[in-house]
Amino acid sequence: MNGEIAPTKAITLEELRNTPGFPSEKRLSLGRVAVIECPEEIPCNPCEFACPKEAIKIGQPITNLPQLIEERCDGCGICIPSCPGLAIFVVDLTYSKTQALVEFPHEFLPLPKDGQEVDATDRHGKVLTKGEVVKVRNPKGYNSTPVISLAVPRRYANEVRGILGGVRIG
Amino acid sequence: MRIKSHPILGDIPKRKLVKIEVDGRTIEAFEGEPIAAALLAAGIKVFRRTVKRREPRGLFCTIGQCTDCMMTVNGMPNVRTCITPVEEGMEISTQIGRGERS
Amino acid sequence: MDAEVAVVGAGPAGLSASIEAARLGAKIVLIDENGKPGGQLFKQIHKFFGSMEHLAGLRGYDIGNKLWQRAMELKINVMLNTTVFGIFGDKTLGLLTTMGSEILRAQRIILATGGSENTIAFPGWTLPGVMGAGAAQTLINVHRVLPGKRILMVGSGNVGLIVSYQLLQAGAEVVALVEAAPKIGGYRVHAAKIQRAGVPIMVSHTVKRAHGRDYVEAATIVRVDDDLKMIPGTEKTFDVDTICLAVGLTPLSELAWMSGCKFIFVPTLGGHVPIHNEDLETTVEGIYVAGDIAGIEEASIAMEEGRLAGIAAAESLGYAREEATKLKKEIKERVQQLRRGPFGEDRYLAKQRIMKVAPR
Numbered sequence: 001m002n003g004e005i006a007p008t009k010a011i012t013l014e015e016l017r018n019t020p021g022f023p024s025e026k027r028l029s030l031g032r033v034a035v036i037e038c039p040e041e042i043p044c045n046p047c048e049f050a051c052p053k054e055a056i057k058i059g060q061p062i063t064n065l066p067q068l069i070e071e072r073c074d075g076c077g078i079c080i081p082s083c084p085g086l087a088i089f090v091v092d093l094t095y096s097k098t099q100a101l102v103e104f105p106h107e108f109l110p111l112p113k114d115g116q117e118v119d120a121t122d123r124h125g126k127v128l129t130k131g132e133v134v135k136v137r138n139p140k141g142y143n144s145t146p147v148i149s150l151a152v153p154r155r156y157a158n159e160v161r162g163i164l165g166g167v168r169i170g
Numbered sequence: 171m172r173i174k175s176h177p178i179l180g181d182i183p184k185r186k187l188v189k190i191e192v193d194g195r196t197i198e199a200f201e202g203e204p205i206a207a208a209l210l211a212a213g214i215k216v217f218r219r220t221v222k223r224r225e226p227r228g229l230f231c232t233i234g235q236c237t238d239c240m241m242t243v244n245g246m247p248n249v250r251t252c253i254t255p256v257e258e259g260m261e262i263s264t265q266i267g268r269g270e271r272s
Numbered sequence: 273m274d275a276e277v278a279v280v281g282a283g284p285a286g287l288s289a290s291i292e293a294a295r296l297g298a299k300i301v302l303i304d305e306n307g308k309p310g311g312q313l314f315k316q317i318h319k320f321f322g323s324m325e326h327l328a329g330l331r332g333y334d335i336g337n338k339l340w341q342r343a344m345e346l347k348i349n350v351m352l353n354t355t356v357f358g359i360f361g362d363k364t365l366g367l368l369t370t371m372g373s374e375i376l377r378a379q380r381i382i383l384a385t386g387g388s389e390n391t392i393a394f395p396g397w398t399l400p401g402v403m404g405a406g407a408a409q410t411l412i413n414v415h416r417v418l419p420g421k422r423i424l425m426v427g428s429g430n431v432g433l434i435v436s437y438q439l440l441q442a443g444a445e446v447v448a449l450v451e452a453a454p455k456i457g458g459y460r461v462h463a464a465k466i467q468r469a470g471v472p473i474m475v476s477h478t479v480k481r482a483h484g485r486d487y488v489e490a491a492t493i494v495r496v497d498d499d500l501k502m503i504p505g506t507e508k509t510f511d512v513d514t515i516c517l518a519v520g521l522t523p524l525s526e527l528a529w530m531s532g533c534k535f536i537f538v539p540t541l542g543g544h545v546p547i548h549n550e551d552l553e554t555t556v557e558g559i560y561v562a563g564d565i566a567g568i569e570e571a572s573i574a575m576e577e578g579r580l581a582g583i584a585a586a587e588s589l590g591y592a593r594e595e596a597t598k599l600k601k602e603i604k605e606r607v608q609q610l611r612r613g614p615f616g617e618d619r620y621l622a623k624q625r626i627m628k629v630a631p632r
């Protein structure tokens with residue numbers, strides 16, 4: 001849809017940085033780490049139980065915001081498919097000299113193939129850049145929430161949150 | 171339109187295909203699915219027309235509550251197609267008004 | 273037929289109520305008009321938010337299956353494809369089965385009938401192609417048929433957000449989601465999913481009319497002011513073949529009316545709610561409510577309320593007296609936790625209001 005009236009903005013990076021689920025600049029610079037984009041006090045806690053390193057804390061009451069204990073997190077990504085809000089990502093700023101790795105859930109068909117070049121999109125589904133699919137993981141334990149690892153130019157690491165796709169008739 | 175593949179639910183389950191007749195036209199349907207689902211899959215959206223103004227009505231609630239989806243099935247008017255399963259050879263017609271013969 | 277406890281509705285509330293009451297020894301008959309148990313759950317293919325104690329993280333239908341299995345292990349007497357069409361006299365239920373009608377006499381009744389979808393009227397709203405969001409969800413997830421290719425969703429509560437997402441997964445295009453209020457109603461994590469997929473969410477907008485001769489071919493949306501009045505000149509029309517209405521649920525409470533339960537009007541909980549006390553007992557002794565009929569909330573709460581009503585009903589029949597007090601206390605604490613935060617607080621206060629006027 002075009003026109004003067006803008007749709008509601010998705011949550012911004014600034015807002016997210018102020019939540020306890022967002023890793024510090026320093027931790028991000030050290031490599032793979034979870035980025036939890038869950039900004040409201042909702043009654044939800046599967047992420048806390050999913051993390052084998054006890055790096056996510058919600059505790060009681062269950063409406064507490066998820067807190068990332070960043071020094072415990074090794075960026076394994078197990079929490080990504082556990083989150084019913086599909087709100088957890090893994091970012092690796094150290095992936096290569098120029099590229100970062102962004103990992104995100106992708107519950108749409110068709111799934112891209114390893115090595116495929118795809119359009120990487122932001123929190124509004126807008127294409128930002130090209131990305132290379134490094135890996136698509138979809139083991140049984142993920143319960144049909146595939147996780148895509150995408151290499152993108154490093155400056156987009158905090159903006160890329162998906163790929164084009166999902167509109168597919170039949 | 172059928173959803174043949176689905177990221178969560180997988181491929182569409184195999185069910186027995188049968189033929190039913192809708193306003194004289196033969197369409198394929200899965201045995202046991204609601205008549206309304208088979209019609210939508212075949213692109214048919216108008217299920218009945220109202221008594222006075224002949225306004226079109228189609229599927230609205232899918233749970234048997236609103237009666238918008240009533241059609242004449244095997245000669246019987248006022249059948250709620252959203253909760254009535256398909257059987258081989260059913261004859262279905264768009265219901266006009268209360269289903270009086272026209 | 274006789275039962276110690278008749279449970280109406282086999283959604284998360286009714287299943288949980290039956291399981292608890294049966295576990296404590298009561299003889300249950302559990303009735304649902306659907307052919308499949310699980311209520312709302314069996315058409316929900318997303319992973320549920322909620323607490324791990326309530327099986328959150330599993331997809332809705334898996335939660336339903338788990339509860340169903342447990343009910344089967346306890347050999348609960350279940351009647352599916354059976355509608356309770358009335359409650360008469362002293363706890364006598366009229367049942368309509370596929371074979372005909374039947375009478376069930378019960379000592380206690382737990383009503384767990386859930387909610388029904390609201391609709392809104394606008395020019396063209398009766399055209400084929402306008403449907404409830406729940407209807408679209410049943411079509412795509414249960415019957416595997418798309419209602420259309422280009423969809424306008426009306427309403428940004430969790431239902432509108434989640435059904436939009438599921439329509440995308442089914443292969444449709446959600447052209448826009450409009451919300452009359454000035455902000456998104458549901459959780460931002462659910463909104464974010466469809467925003468990432470490129471769906472524009474238009475707050476302070478509503479649907480003005482549906483266009484088309486025999487079915488929906490286009491829709492006009494319009495901006496509204498803070499009093500929800502349409503602002504002329506802000507209309508926009510675009511091609512869609514389906515308009516889905518996700519404008520809230522109302523407690524499905526006919527049976528409670530028929531039984532003579534007293535009601536209270538609580539907009540936060542979806543409208544008229546049968547007055548009930550902490551144990552979910554209504555103003556009619558021995559009749560309990562649980563889940564969405566007791567106020568539209570969430571599956572986690574529906575399960576806890578179901579358990580509570582099940583335990584209370586069994587207790588009142590003389591089962592597990594010592595255990596009951598402790599169990600009920602634990603559940604009440606958990607429920608209180610669930611009703612916190614910006615979304616839960618209003619519901620907590622609303623429930624408090626109800627309990628204040630309830631009989632002890």
Ligand SMILES: Cc1cc2nc3c(=O)[nH]c(=O)nc-3n(C[C@H](O)[C@H](O)[C@H](O)COP(=O)(O)OP(=O)(O)OC[C@H]3O[C@@H](n4cnc5c(N)ncnc54)[C@H](O)[C@@H]3O)c2cc1C
Pocket residue numbers: 280281282283284285286303304305306309310311312313316319320321322354355356357384385386387406409430431434435524527562563564565568569570571572573574
């Ligand atoms: C799209 C959508 C997404 C949701 N997502 C979530 C989520 O992620 N997490 C969460 O916690 N909650 C979620 N919910 C809410 C949750 O599904 C409901 O709160 C919950 O199902 C309510 O449970 P219930 O047992 O009260 O009612 P229901 O699940 O509605 O069950 C009621 C049952 O009663 C039966 N019934 C009604 N009347 C009669 C009668 N007269 N005779 C016989 N049977 C009858 C019905 O057939 C039905 O099976 C979602 C709801 C929707 C619609």
Ligand code: SF4
Pocket residue numbers: 033034050051052053054055056072073074075076077078079080090
């Ligand atoms: S990425 Fe691994 S270690 Fe880090 S929070 Fe998630 S599950 Fe825990």
Ligand code: SF4
Pocket residue numbers: 036037038044045046047048066082083084085086087088321461
């Ligand atoms: S599981 Fe996801 S949505 Fe739920 S609290 Fe954790 S991050 Fe938030």
Ligand code: FES
Pocket residue numbers: 228229230231232233234235236237238239240250251252253
């Ligand atoms: S669509 Fe409402 S009764 Fe069939």
